[in-house]
Amino acid sequence: MSSERLRVKLLRGGMDEDKAMEMDRSKLLEMVAITMISEQLMEATQVPLLTDETGSVAFEVGSVALRMKELGAKEKRGKEGRMRASERVETNGT
Secondary structure, X not given: OOHHHHHHHHHHOXXXXXXXXXXXXXXXXXXXXXXXXXXXXXXXXXXXXXXXXXXXXXXXXXXXXXXXXXXXXXXXXXXXXXXXXXXXXXXXXX
């Protein structure tokens, strides 16, 4: 990426134009990297946190594992129910 394009990225990010124009290429690269990391961190803070049934934030691995187990059991029950319904249709249809 050219130095000019790096400056444009920084200007779009809100940097003062005079400050951006004074920077050499290595400083421009450093500042663009910092800007990109900051943007990624801001995006990451927008991701909703996992919550448990009470609405509390679930930080513990155990609570996530428990939720996964519950979902697996629910999925299994759904599959079993669909299989029984399918068997009834086959039995009644013949």
